Amino acid sequence: MSTTKIIKHTDENPQVEHPENEACYSGLQVNAGIEQPPVINPYLKHRKHRPQLTAADYVEGLRKGDTTILGQAVTLVESLLPEKQAVAQEVIEKCLPYAGKSRRIGITGVPGAGKSTSIDVFGTYLLDRNPADKLAVLAIDPSSERSKGSILGDKTRMEKLSIHPRAFIRPSPSAGSLGGVARKTRETIVLCEAAGYNHIFVETVGVGQSETAVHSMVDFFLLIQIAGAGDELQGIKRGIMEMADAIAINKADGDNVDRAKIQAAEFQNALHLYPLPPSGVEPKVTTYSGYYNLNIDTLWHIIDDYFQAVDRNGYFQERRRQQEKYWMYETINEQLKSNFYNDPEIDDLLRIKQRMVLDNKQSSFVAAGDILKFYFDKLKKTD
Amino acid sequence: MSTTKIIKHTDENPQVEHPENEACYSGLQVNAGIEQPPVINPYLKHRKHRPQLTAADYVEGLRKGDTTILGQAVTLVESLLPEKQAVAQEVIEKCLPYAGKSRRIGITGVPGAGKSTSIDVFGTYLLDRNPADKLAVLAIDPSSERSKGSILGDKTRMEKLSIHPRAFIRPSPSAGSLGGVARKTRETIVLCEAAGYNHIFVETVGVGQSETAVHSMVDFFLLIQIAGAGDELQGIKRGIMEMADAIAINKADGDNVDRAKIQAAEFQNALHLYPLPPSGVEPKVTTYSGYYNLNIDTLWHIIDDYFQAVDRNGYFQERRRQQEKYWMYETINEQLKSNFYNDPEIDDLLRIKQRMVLDNKQSSFVAAGDILKFYFDKLKKTD
Numbered sequence: 001m002s003t004t005k006i007i008k009h010t011d012e013n014p015q016v017e018h019p020e021n022e023a024c025y026s027g028l029q030v031n032a033g034i035e036q037p038p039v040i041n042p043y044l045k046h047r048k049h050r051p052q053l054t055a056a057d058y059v060e061g062l063r064k065g066d067t068t069i070l071g072q073a074v075t076l077v078e079s080l081l082p083e084k085q086a087v088a089q090e091v092i093e094k095c096l097p098y099a100g101k102s103r104r105i106g107i108t109g110v111p112g113a114g115k116s117t118s119i120d121v122f123g124t125y126l127l128d129r130n131p132a133d134k135l136a137v138l139a140i141d142p143s144s145e146r147s148k149g150s151i152l153g154d155k156t157r158m159e160k161l162s163i164h165p166r167a168f169i170r171p172s173p174s175a176g177s178l179g180g181v182a183r184k185t186r187e188t189i190v191l192c193e194a195a196g197y198n199h200i201f202v203e204t205v206g207v208g209q210s211e212t213a214v215h216s217m218v219d220f221f222l223l224i225q226i227a228g229a230g231d232e233l234q235g236i237k238r239g240i241m242e243m244a245d246a247i248a249i250n251k252a253d254g255d256n257v258d259r260a261k262i263q264a265a266e267f268q269n270a271l272h273l274y275p276l277p278p279s280g281v282e283p284k285v286t287t288y289s290g291y292y293n294l295n296i297d298t299l300w301h302i303i304d305d306y307f308q309a310v311d312r313n314g315y316f317q318e319r320r321r322q323q324e325k326y327w328m329y330e331t332i333n334e335q336l337k338s339n340f341y342n343d344p345e346i347d348d349l350l351r352i353k354q355r356m357v358l359d360n361k362q363s364s365f366v367a368a369g370d371i372l373k374f375y376f377d378k379l380k381k382t383d
Numbered sequence: 384m385s386t387t388k389i390i391k392h393t394d395e396n397p398q399v400e401h402p403e404n405e406a407c408y409s410g411l412q413v414n415a416g417i418e419q420p421p422v423i424n425p426y427l428k429h430r431k432h433r434p435q436l437t438a439a440d441y442v443e444g445l446r447k448g449d450t451t452i453l454g455q456a457v458t459l460v461e462s463l464l465p466e467k468q469a470v471a472q473e474v475i476e477k478c479l480p481y482a483g484k485s486r487r488i489g490i491t492g493v494p495g496a497g498k499s500t501s502i503d504v505f506g507t508y509l510l511d512r513n514p515a516d517k518l519a520v521l522a523i524d525p526s527s528e529r530s531k532g533s534i535l536g537d538k539t540r541m542e543k544l545s546i547h548p549r550a551f552i553r554p555s556p557s558a559g560s561l562g563g564v565a566r567k568t569r570e571t572i573v574l575c576e577a578a579g580y581n582h583i584f585v586e587t588v589g590v591g592q593s594e595t596a597v598h599s600m601v602d603f604f605l606l607i608q609i610a611g612a613g614d615e616l617q618g619i620k621r622g623i624m625e626m627a628d629a630i631a632i633n634k635a636d637g638d639n640v641d642r643a644k645i646q647a648a649e650f651q652n653a654l655h656l657y658p659l660p661p662s663g664v665e666p667k668v669t670t671y672s673g674y675y676n677l678n679i680d681t682l683w684h685i686i687d688d689y690f691q692a693v694d695r696n697g698y699f700q701e702r703r704r705q706q707e708k709y710w711m712y713e714t715i716n717e718q719l720k721s722n723f724y725n726d727p728e729i730d731d732l733l734r735i736k737q738r739m740v741l742d743n744k745q746s747s748f749v750a751a752g753d754i755l756k757f758y759f760d761k762l763k764k765t766d
Contacts, residue, residue, distance in 0.1 A: 089752065096746045187748070324740045324747040331751035336719045339759070357707045363479045364707040365570070368714035369472065376722070379762045 055090035062095065062195045065134075067168055070195045077187045078173045082342055092187050095194035100320070102193045103307055104200045106214040108240065109224030111205055114250045116157035118224060118290035119201055123167060124160045125296045126199060134166045136192035139203040140185050140210050141172035168197060182213035183334050186327055189217060215243045216326050219316060220306055223247045225267070227260030227287065242274055245283055246302050252287035253294060260287040279315045281306050346375055438473035445478060445578040448517075450551055453578045460570045461556045465725055475570050478577035483703070485576045486690055487583045489597040491623065492607030494588055497633045499540035501607060501673035502584055506550060507543045508679045509582060517549045519575035522586040523568050523593050524555035551580060565596035566717050569710055572600060598626045599709045602699060603689055606630045608650070610643030610670065625657055628666055629685050635670035636677060643670040662698045664689050729758055 053061075053072070061069025077088045109115050123135050137158070161167040173184045189200050202218055204210045215221050223244040241247075247267050252260035267285045276282060284302045288295035310316040340346055353367040362370075436444075436455070444452025460471045492498050506518050520541070544550040556567045572583050585601055587593045598604050606627040624630075630650050635643035650668045659665060667685045671678035693699040723729055736750040745753075 089748070092748055093746075096748070321741050321743065324743075325737055327747035328736065328740050328751045331748055332723070332755060333720060335751065335755050336723055337716060339755075340715070340719055354708055354711065357711050358704050360704065360707075363476075364710035365472070365475055365479070365714055368711045368718065372715060372718050376762065379759065
């Protein structure tokens with residue numbers, strides 16, 4: 001995908017849009033505030049009338065492993081426009097029979113734990129082991145909504161993977177609630193699997209509620225810690241420790257090796273305090289160095305052993321079934337909200353009522369009641 | 384309320400119900416498994432045909448400060464039955480003109496920080512200062528759903544307040560999602576204020592997302608910490624520190640006093656790293672001892688100074704306005720969900736679809752889509 005240019009524009013304003021899409025064409029740039037010149041780039045003109053793809057086109061492209069189409073399909077899934085959402089749902093439904101055949105691995109750790117470097121090194125190791133393997137790296141970043149920043153936004157931090165022909169990297173969807181963002185990532189997994197990616201990494205920062213969302217869509221959950229950064233055990237939330245299928249202590253190189261090993265022993269002891277997870281596989285702790293490429297094979301074997309074990313004892317399928325149930329409810333809750341908030345009339349009414357509430361002219365409960373009455377009355381009238 | 388007996392029963396089975404309501408009549412008890420004898424308690428018989436209260440009855444009782452009616456009104460608000468919810472919303476609407484005239488104080492801290500003892504001592508101090516003051520203590524406990532346990536369930540931990548005639552204590556609503564539980568607590572504040580309670584404490588455990596919910600319904604947010612329990616700064620989530628209007632370090636007694644003071648200085652330094660909160664009042668840090676009743680007046684003055692400051696600079700009203708806006712959206716989101724999940728036909732369909740998803744016969748997305756289609760089709764047909 002990294003070698004492909006995606007160009008998006010509208011008829012009224014044919015400049016390049018979606019700057020957050022790092023693959024978009026950026027050859028023609030003007031400073032903010034200066035009027036855009038008429039389009040003189042012949043490439044833009046050439047692509048101007050690109051026909052709208054149908055759901056079948058998307059699925060056909062995906063099944064061929066076309067990364068441009070995959071990128072466009074993910075953008076479609078992430079779109080908040082109802083007409084795009086309709087096509088997106090059709091694409092996902094058509095992809096479902098081809099999905100599910102991958103190892104889904106969640107990776108979390110505080111900012112600075114070295115997640116990007118680790119994913120770069122570990123992903124490359126994995127792809128080098130088997131020339132038939134393909135890897136998609138996705139992300140859920142709960143902070144992107146507020147800060148407009150994004151983990152994985154800086155693709156240069158995955159130097160090797162970003163130019164690897166069998167790797168597909170996609171930053172976190174930036175719009176909407178955590179629930180919405182997580183659901184879109186869950187749907188993106190389906191697209192990637194249909195496109196033949198048999199390893200999916202889902203990266204998240206180890207703060208807030210996003211781990212729960214990631215945990216609900218992966219088969220294996222890896223917690224990355226840093227060696228020698230003080231009393232680490234204090235900083236980790238109990239809930240995340242309980243979710244981890246393995247803990248990997250990064251930056252175990254040079255002077256840090258001994259400290260990292262002591263820390264690993266501490267973590268292993270701490271994990272003994274918890275009951276055996278439902279997988280029946282005791283969480284392992286290992287040390288490694290992403291930057292110096294040390295002990296990556298141990299990490300791979302821990303993960304591979306886990307997948308073999310849960311395949312044998314049936315937990316792999318059981319976890320996926322429970323996740324499907326979770327996503328049924330999540331999808332319902334998201335749709336109930338988006339059906340309401342994406343209605344332009346509701347949007348207008350919300351603005352008016354919000355003003356009244358802020359001006360103390362109406363209470364929140366009464367305002368909410370009025371809007372809901374309008375909404376349900378409207379639903380009754382529509383055919 | 385503590386001296387009042389609430390009796391609830393049904394015609395078919397006239398025994399005492401709602402064991403979670405600590406004020407309910409408990410004079411007649413039989414062991415589990417033994418058949419109930421016919422009602423011989425004349426008091427129960429006498430109350431058997433108690434008429435259903437109307438919204439106007441509730442409001443009248445509340446306005447008189449009748450704690451029995453207040454307790455019943457809160458139970459009504461907490462009910463999940465649609466017909467009860469309709470009455471509840473009417474009661475709340477009628478109470479709104481009398482609401483808002485209280486100091487709402489949120490109190491959080493990890494389990495074991497001594498919240499209950501502190502609330503008992505601080506609440507008694509506050510009520511003793513002014514014989515016209517009334518205090519309601521509410522709670523939001525996110526863990527109650529899973530563990531079925533509840534903070535504040537053990538009322539004996541608030542020895543003085545539980546028998547104080549001007550105090551009303553109510554444990555956390557135990558049913559529903561955090562959003563639902565929080566909304567019910569927000570509505571209970573309205574009831575308490577209409578009943579003349581001019582101080583509202585909302586207690587929560589300092590884990591999970593409940594602080595955000597509490598923060599969105601109080602004027603002042605107090606974080607309780609424990610002295611001398613190791614490296615406290617590590618254990619606190621950044622988000623909670625940022626929300627706190629004051630930090631009070633408990634158990635500053637005996638050998639702990641010096642350690643608590645050092646810790647207070649550390650917290651004060653840590654708080655300097657954050658920008659001044661929107662209130663314009665720099666968060667204060669103090670030490671105290673709930674158990675030994677030390678330094679409670681300092682705590683009171685910090686809170687009183689805060690209320691005077693935000694009253695002068697207008698932030699008090701501004702924060703309440705923003706909270707009203709927040710609750711408008713929260714109420715909408717909750718109602719969108721409850722309208723869906725409280726539908727018996729939807730409930731049946733959910734059960735069927737969940738089974739299909741668990742049996743791998745349908746994907747989560749398709750199952751969710753089917754149920755949503757049924758729901759919106761049904762809404763169109765109903766008059």
